[in-house]
Amino acid sequence: MTTKSATLKKKGARNIRHIVQAAFFIIVAVTTTASVLSEKGISIPFIPDASLHAVCPLGGVVSFWQLLNFGTLVKKVHESSVVLAVLGLLLALLFGPVICGWVCPFGTFQEWLGKLGRKLFGKKYNNFVPRKLDKALRYLRYLVFAWVSYMTVISGKLIFQDYDPYYALFNFWTGEVAVAGFVALGAVIVLSLFVERPFCKYACPYGAVQGVFNLLRIFGIRRNAPTCISCKACSKACPMNIDVSTSKVVRDHQCISCLECTSDAACPIPATVDMIALPGSVKDSYKKPAAAKSSAAKE
Amino acid sequence: MKLSIKSMAVIVVGAFSLGIAGANLLGFWQTTSSKQPVAIKEGEFAGLPNPADIRGSYTWADVANAFGFDVKLILRAFGASDETEKVNALEAIYGAAGLPAGMEIGTDSVRLFVSLLTGLPHIAEDSTVLPVSAIAVLRESGKAEAALIDAAAAKAYDPAKAATSAVPAAPGSPTSSIAPAQPASTTITAVKTESATDHVATVGALTGKTTFQELKDWGLGEVDIKSVTGGKIGPDASIVKDWMAANGLTFSELKVRLQELLDAKK
Numbered sequence: 001m002t003t004k005s006a007t008l009k010k011k012g013a014r015n016i017r018h019i020v021q022a023a024f025f026i027i028v029a030v031t032t033t034a035s036v037l038s039e040k041g042i043s044i045p046f047i048p049d050a051s052l053h054a055v056c057p058l059g060g061v062v063s064f065w066q067l068l069n070f071g072t073l074v075k076k077v078h079e080s081s082v083v084l085a086v087l088g089l090l091l092a093l094l095f096g097p098v099i100c101g102w103v104c105p106f107g108t109f110q111e112w113l114g115k116l117g118r119k120l121f122g123k124k125y126n127n128f129v130p131r132k133l134d135k136a137l138r139y140l141r142y143l144v145f146a147w148v149s150y151m152t153v154i155s156g157k158l159i160f161q162d163y164d165p166y167y168a169l170f171n172f173w174t175g176e177v178a179v180a181g182f183v184a185l186g187a188v189i190v191l192s193l194f195v196e197r198p199f200c201k202y203a204c205p206y207g208a209v210q211g212v213f214n215l216l217r218i219f220g221i222r223r224n225a226p227t228c229i230s231c232k233a234c235s236k237a238c239p240m241n242i243d244v245s246t247s248k249v250v251r252d253h254q255c256i257s258c259l260e261c262t263s264d265a266a267c268p269i270p271a272t273v274d275m276i277a278l279p280g281s282v283k284d285s286y287k288k289p290a291a292a293k294s295s296a297a298k299e
Numbered sequence: 300m301k302l303s304i305k306s307m308a309v310i311v312v313g314a315f316s317l318g319i320a321g322a323n324l325l326g327f328w329q330t331t332s333s334k335q336p337v338a339i340k341e342g343e344f345a346g347l348p349n350p351a352d353i354r355g356s357y358t359w360a361d362v363a364n365a366f367g368f369d370v371k372l373i374l375r376a377f378g379a380s381d382e383t384e385k386v387n388a389l390e391a392i393y394g395a396a397g398l399p400a401g402m403e404i405g406t407d408s409v410r411l412f413v414s415l416l417t418g419l420p421h422i423a424e425d426s427t428v429l430p431v432s433a434i435a436v437l438r439e440s441g442k443a444e445a446a447l448i449d450a451a452a453a454k455a456y457d458p459a460k461a462a463t464s465a466v467p468a469a470p471g472s473p474t475s476s477i478a479p480a481q482p483a484s485t486t487i488t489a490v491k492t493e494s495a496t497d498h499v500a501t502v503g504a505l506t507g508k509t510t511f512q513e514l515k516d517w518g519l520g521e522v523d524i525k526s527v528t529g530g531k532i533g534p535d536a537s538i539v540k541d542w543m544a545a546n547g548l549t550f551s552e553l554k555v556r557l558q559e560l561l562d563a564k565k
Contacts, residue, residue: 013304020308039356039385050330069531070546072337075354079329083322091314095307102311154537156545175391219302257307264304275302 006268013264017101021108028055028105032170052170053158054078057099058206060085062152062160076158088210095275096217097210100200101258106166107200111239113192126196126241134241137202138254145205165199196239201254211253220278221250221261227272234273237266249278334361339419342552350414350421351544351551355387355406362386366413372440376412376433377404393430393456402428402456415451418442420551422507422540431455503565505558507540507550514539514557518564527556 034049043049053059053076060081063074067082088099100107118125129137151159161167161181165188168181191198200207214220223234223244234244240254244261259275260266267273302310322328336352339345348365360382363370370382377389390405398404407427414421415437429437434452441448503517512535514524524532533542539557540550 016304016308020311023312048330054330066546070548072546074545078331079327080319080322083318083327087314087318091311095302095310098307098311102307103315150534154534154545155541219300259304259307262304271301275307277300 010265014260017258017260020102021105021111024103025105025108028052029170031055036171036174050080051076051078052167053161054080055084056081056166056206057084057088058148058160059158061206061209062149062158065149065153066156074152074156074158076161088206089213092210092213093216093218095219096214096255096257097207098257100204100207100210101256104200104206106169106204107197107256109169110188110192110197110199113189114196114239117193117196120193125194126239128194134201140202141204141208141211144203145208148205160205196241197256200256201240207256211255214251214253214255218277219275221247221255221257221259222274222276222278223247223249224272224274227269229269231268233266233268234261237261244273332356334365336365339549339552341549342420344419347419349549350410350417350419351549353386353406353410353413356385357409358383358385362409362413366417366419368416368440372416372436373409373412376436377409377430378432398456401426402454404428404430404456408433411451412437415441415443415448420549422551422554424507428454428456431457503561505539505554505561507538509539511535511537511539511542514561517561519557519560523560524557527553527560 031048031050032052032055034044034047035051035054037044038049058081059074059077060083063077063082064085066072066074073079073082091098114126121128148160162178163180163184165181165185168177168185171177172182172185188199195201221244225248228245230245232245235242235246237260238244239258239260240252240256242250242252242255242261244250250261257275262273262275263270319328332354334357336348336350339347339349350366353362353365357365359373359377359379360370363373363382374380374382386406386409389408390403393404403424403426405427407424408429410421411423411427412429412433413419414423418441429451431452434448434455437443437448437451505514511524511533515521515535521532528543528548531546533539533546540554543550543553
């Protein structure tokens with residue numbers, strides 16, 4: 001296969017995910033818009049309507065406690081949210097957070113803005129935040145999830161709605177978005193020009209739940225060290241800044257299963273970075289470069 | 300087994316399509332509420348719809364249908380004209396009309412109105428008030444005790460009296476067929492305008508703002524509380540009423556039993 005045809009094939013493979021993402025974005029945008037219009041007495045023929053809460057799995061996740069204890073759902077949450085939450089958890093157990101990488105319209109929105117950021121800042125894009133700070137900030141989303149869950153349990157209301165930039169994006173024209181929601185959306189829009197998927201990395205409560213499944217997932221990203229040429233194309237392609245090129249198996253809690261790092265997409269060597277069924281005992285064999293050097297010297 | 304980008308696309312799209320279709324077949328794919336409030340579980344009103352479960356997404360017609368009264372009554376009470384409009388428009392309308400701070404006319408006002416109209420129990424938030432036009436309707440058709448209607452009348456909102464200090468509606472505020480209702484009767488005895496909404500707990504007196512911690516401080520043990528709530532208890536900081544509403548329990552029914560336990564501890 002020529003280099004040109006290989007490049008085209010990889011581009012085509014990448015586009016498959018972009019098409020799936022765009023399709024889910026359009027479906028959510030159209031159904032939620034139809035829902036708001038329907039409430040105003042305007043119905044669109046052949047378009048099913050559902051509120052954003054009805055098609056967001058987070059509502060289902062934060063309703064689990066109430067559902068298990070009392071058989072009721074948090075206000076504004078519908079049964080469809082629970083269906084999506086269960087579906088999301090099953091997919092995450094098998095393949096990791098595919099919902100984040102392939103389905104979530106807000107992740108897609110941030111990626112689209114990121115393309116603009118990449119044009120503006122080139123290689124500097126997605127590398128502005130110092131590593132240590134970035135690593136620490138990535139645990140913030142677990143705090144956000146803990147807060148959202150606690151507040152939802154004690155109030156029985158979707159407390160996060162007022163601060164949710166995802167809700168603000170799809171409802172900005174309805175008059176139902178709180179000021180904090182607009183502020184959060186504005187912040188995400190600006191940050192997306194510097195950092196890829198800032199909300200997913202630092203604040204998304206649903207991403208936090210999904211991220212934990214990276215430690216348990218059955219199918220995962222594996223790098224085949226013997227064929228790896230250490231070009232770091234996989235690490236550079238990762239929107240979540242995971243250092244794939246030094247891992248044997250990616251178990252990073254931030255992986256979104258986008259497969260951008262794989263030999264189907266960024267990796268230039270076939271069968272070197274792949275999504276495969278992982279044996280349970282395989283751990284991430286990440287070694288810091290210094291440690292790796294010293295162990296090589298001993299050998 | 301290796302998964303390519305193509306196969307992952309098929310898996311994701313297939314899982315969602317089949318998952319949603321399957322849930323639909325089994326009747327789990329519900330994206331809207333039924334517009335039917337949950338039933339009261341205990342007491343003399345058991346089986347009847349619970350006013351506390353009226354949601355902001357209900358239209359005036361939904362409320363009237365669910366509780367079996369003429370929709371014209373509730374339209375007249377709140378100065379509305381379009382029965383297909385949602386009741387959650389009230390807060391924006393009355394807020395823009397210059398409702399004093401600490402007073403709210405919103406979905407809880409609709410719950411209170413329905414409660415007084417039908418005689419079904421509901422404990423409203425401290426800040427919840429009714430417009431005077433609603434009091435006029437209740438005086439004519441309400442099934443609740445006169446004393447309860449009098450209590451609602453005592454703190455009812457009178458747009459005419461507030462007109463001199465009303466703030467003009469903000470540009471871009473939601474359009475609606477609801478106009479802040481004008482007084483339809485002169486039978487209202489008093490208009491309460493002070494806005495004391497901060498929660499100051501009176502020891503041993505259970506209200507809509509009481510927390511589980513306060514119940515414990517007043518001498519109720521977890522076992523006592525659980526004996527009333529069916530074996531469950533909320534976090535200490537949560538408000539008993541909100542927690543019960545969130546968990547499908549009826550505060551107005553269980554409040555009486557909790558209060559009896561509190562009184563017994565005195």
